[in-house]
Amino acid sequence: MRTILLAFLFLSFIGNAQTNTYNISFENAVHHEAKVKISFPEVKTNTLNIRMSRTSPGRYALHEFVKNVYDFKATNSKGEELRVERKDPYSWQVSDHDGTVNIAYTLFANRGDGTYSQIDETHAHLNIPATFMYAEEFQHRPIRVNFEVREDLNWKVATQLKQESGTTYSAPDLYYFMDSPTEISDFQMKSFELDGQEIQFALHHKGTAEEFAEYFDQVERIVKQEEAVYGELPEFDYGKYTFLACYMPNVYGDGMEHRNSTILTDKESLSDGGMKGNIGTVAHEFFHAWNVERIRPAELEPFDFSEANMTGSLWFAEGFTSYYTGLMLCRAQVNTPKEYIEGLTGTFNYVWNSPALQHFNPIEMSYQAPFVDAATSVDPTNRENTFVSYYSYGSVLGLALDLSLRQQDLNLDDFMKLMWEKYGKTEVAYKIADIESTLKEYAGDEFASEFFKKHIYNSEMPDYKNLFRSVGIKLERKGSNYFGASVKETENGLVISNNTFKGSPAYKAGLASGDIIISIDEKQIQTKEEFESTIENSNSNSVKINFERFGEKKITEVKLGKNPAYTISLDEDASKEALKNRESWLEAK
Incomplete structure (x- = not known):
């Protein structure tokens, strides 16, 4: 259980607990630098291991934050330099101190998003693991941090940390500190x-x-509307929840949940598409205040700051949250029912037309998170054929479960409320088997066992046609010509931009990523528009493709298939019962 109450109880038992103190200043913000100072008092061991985190709460992949740290210096209480050894890339072993270890270093930070930090003259956007070092043996110590704000830039501090005085804040322990992003800027604030x-x-x-x-x-x-799903808000620490939104041209689009706050970043301003484009992230991240932050997968407890964190539950933790993202926008009347329903199409096609379902079920897709969750690599992968995002996969499964439950006069809202009562309010971390057992408790053994057997432990597609019909929605196939590859225009010609989809006409014809399309049936093709138009309007079952690979001219025959894509739309001829069901599903609560 991760509650701030336990942390305070811990402190009360140990009496006068020592506090680690941090200070950060931004004199050279124009060049993205900050100066960090840390003091660890009453160190009992001869050697203290100082680390930089390799991951961040809410992320599952490794992020080597240490690469942006330099000018490291360790001193004792008298300011005398201490002996330092490096035994791995992520830590410094500091020895022969006098009971106090003081650390100082320079941080370079220039990526504003939900994982990294960014420092410039517009703001100090701080994700704590990307900013501050820590001593693992002191993970239960309270922390006090002072942000030396740039008063000349009218900077203020927004964070879930407890304000002690002025720009000094505190955390009861290391995890709470690491989980507390901070926005320092000339921001505007509203509340209710x-x-x-x-x-x-x-x-x-x-x-x-x-x-x-x-x-x-x-x-x-x-x-x-999200509170209405669960029937109550979580009990936020210090009685508040803080959205930290940064919609500036120098940041990167992202969102990241935390216990009592969330980061929201995007380049789009509210006047330039952000009013509509950014609000979905608000809905997604706040839903995490229940699902993930408190209804929490057991594999993420305790969170490991030195290794990648993996759980098989992301189809539920992230995916069901993604399902509710669109649903909440509809119930909150940000989007119309028509916009919501038609907006399901892209995700639906991405999931159910993916060859990846041959390889992994939703649990195994979740296990891929350390390799895809903002992870970076230089070697090519075959993700087009082996991976479906657990966000998307879980979203369409959440949709199927909700509509299936509604056919039994039940609903997903009440199931999520039961998960909240059992695992959220109590903060007892769950396992996948607990989700299934809770669904059995709510909807019956047969219903739950069948759903998990077909759709969670396997990759079987639910009967969406019937499910959609019950709420007045049509599911149809497009039926046009299908090629099975994406192309892009380059200075070298029209190039197949990704791995061709396994089993598609292009795949079977031996076409691959990087091939340069020269002509189709002897017609020169130079633009993406020409390519798509030629394929779509072909009256033949097959087309001859002239292409170039590694400088060599080649020819292949592509036997076109029928486009497997679906369209999802409101059924104008839906029955009164179906319309009533749709209204019950989508209306504000």
Whole structure:
């Protein structure tokens, strides 16, 4: 169980616990540098191991934050330099101190998103694992941190950390500190009260107060609809939850959940598409306040800052949250039912037309997170044929489960509420078997066993045609010509841009990523538009492709198939019962 209450109880038992102190300043922000100072008092061992994290709460892949640290220096209480050894790339072993170890270093940071830090003259956007070192043996010690804000830039501090005074904040232990991103900038702040708790929204942007007001109204409606799913808000520490939104041209699009806050970043301003484009991340991340932060997979407890973190439950933790993202936008009347229903099409096709389902079920897709969750690598992969995002896969499974339950006069809202009662409020981490047993408790053994056997432990597609019909939705195939490869225009010609889809006409014809399309049936092809038009309008079952590979001209015959893509739309001829079911599903609660 990860509760701040336990941390405070721990401190009360040990009496005068020593506090590790941190300080960060931004004199050279224009060049993306910060100066960090840390003091570890009452060190009892001769050698203290100082580390930089390799991962971050909410991420599952490794991120070598240490690469942006330099000018490391260790001193004792008198300012005398201490002996330092490096036995791995991530840590410093500091020895022969006098009971106090002081650390100083320079941090370079220039990526504003949900994982990394960014420092410039617009803000200090700090993800704590990417910013501060730690001593693992002191993980239960409280931490006090002072942010030396740039007053000349009118900077303020927004964070879930407890404010002690001015720009000094505290955390009860290392995990809470690492889980507390901080936005320091000239942001605007709005808030509202719900069930005796404060919901804050700190917005760093270049827009107007009127735009913020319109956006914040949507945020408030979303928060209330998500609370309605579970029947109550989580008990937020210090009685508040903080959105840390940074919609600036120098950041990268992202969202990352934390216990009592979330980071929201995007280049789009509210006036330039962000009013519509960014709000989905708000809905997704706040839903995580229940699902992931408190209804939490057992494999993530305790979270490991030195190794990749893996769980097979991401189809539920991330995927079901993704299902609710779109549903909440509809219930909050940010999107219309028509927009929501038709918006299902892209994700639906991505999942159910993927060859990857031959290789992995949703649990095994979740195990791929350390390799895909903002992970980086230089060697090519075959992800087009072996991976479906657990966000998308879980989303369409959440849709299927909800509509299946509704045919039994049940619903996914009440199932999620039961998961909350059993594993969220109690903060007892769950295993996959616990999700199944809870579904059995809610919907019966036969229903739950069949759903898990077919769709979780295997990759069988649910009967969406019947499920959609029950809520007045049509599911249809396009039926046009199908090639099975994506192309892009380059200076060398029209290139197949990704691995061809396994089993597709292009795959069977031996075409591969990097091949340069020269002509189709002797017709020269130079643009993506020409390519798509020629394939779509072909009256033949096969086309002759002239292409170039590694400088060699080749010819192959592609036997075109029927486009496997689906369209999802509202059924204008739906029955009254189906329309009533749809209204019950999509209406505001």
